[in-house]
Amino acid sequence: MNFTFAATKREAQGTGASRRLRRAGSVPGIIYGSGKPAINVTLDHNQIFHLLRNEKFHSSVVTADVEGSKEAVILRSTQWHPFRQQVLHLDFQRVDANQKLHTKVPLHFVNADIAPGVKLSGGIVSHVATEIDVSCLPADLPEFIEVDLKDLALGHSVHVSQLKLPKGVEVVHHGEGDPVVATILQVRGGGEAEAAAPAA
DSSP: OOOEEEEEEOOOOSHHHHHHHHHTTEEEEEEEETTEEEEEEEEEHHHHHHHHTSHHHHTSOEEEEETTEEEEEEEEEEEEOSSSSOEEEEEEEEOOTTSOEEEEEEEEEEOGGGOHHHHTTOOEEEESOSEEEEEEOGGGOOSOEEEEOTTOOTTOEEEGGGOOOOTTOEEOOOSSSOOEEEEEEOOTTHHHHHHHHHHO
């Protein structure tokens, strides 16, 4: 899916200027990277709000149409109002088709309902991680990475090293060890109930 959003260059900067833009239904933002000067832009709040509701927009290379000049970018950060459904500011980074990018990709967990630890042992799935850092060329960026739980038993976990990554995609791992992304836990109270049954 190819996302495109419209943006216009903005000259006025500062808190007051940003406040006026938001009152007018616009969102201030910035586009930077790829050795080019950063440009301050203004976006339509309604358009960008609906795009942000789509998970794929957060992990895809998207097109910024800045007054007719189109650039490939990825969303780097979003600032939201503390309690209103209002976007306050957006940061986009330009991408180069020939240079690897480093970004986060969501994890999609499948087959939890048929996992032995759930179906046979009555456990519950704990999603330890919901996204993962990856490095790849823009053309290889996946919308998500699937985590198959169909063989997971109670008390067992799926680790980063067990993920099936698309071609050209590498995990960027910080720190030591092999982090857990999901595990199946015993439902609290289940063990005590089973232990008490023979005694009764």
